[in-house]
Amino acid sequence: MKIALPTRQNLIDSHFGHCEYFTVFTADDSNKKITAQETVASPAGCGCKSNIAHVLSDMGVTVMIAGNMGDGAVNVLNSAGIEVLRGCSGDVKEAALNWLSGTLVDSGDSCHAHDHECHH
Structure with missing residues (x-):
């Protein structure tokens, strides 16, 4: 299983694009x-x-853990077979481990809400 995260300085970048x-x-x-x-x-x-x-x-990614992302990007990723979790922030490895342990859920927020943590 592969998990992708938009990154800036080892943190989830709040702007996917x-x-x-x-x-x-x-x-x-x-x-x-x-x-x-x-x-x-x-x-x-x-x-x-x-x-x-x-x-x-094509690399085998099936999950995208992201900060803020518009519905257009979510739709493009979903069409490529990638599940998207939005509303996440912090260290990329920690977020991936939290997802693996089942403590991360999608906030459902599109790209208009900023400065919030992943919902546990």
């Missing part, structure tokens, strides 16, 4: 541990109009 890069964690679903980490360059321009959803999907 303008992140520095994406952190992709490979996780072992059976023991809820991260087994590998890699980065993917962020495309130039708006995230939802780029091919990033297909790049990540």
Whole structure:
């Protein structure tokens, strides 16, 4: 299983379409541990109009843990087979581990609400 997070300085970037890069964690679903980490360059321009959803999907990513994201980007990622959790912030590895442990849920917030933590 692979989890992607829009990243800026090892933190979840609050703006999916303008992140520095994406952190992709490979996780072992059976023991809820991260087994590998890699980065993917962020495309130039708006995230939802780029091919990033297909790049990540082709890598095997099935989950995107993000801060704020518009509905257009959510739809593009969902169409590529990637589940999206919005409203998250903080350290990318910690957020991925929280998702693996089942303590993270989607806030349902589109890109108009800022400065809030993931809902546990």
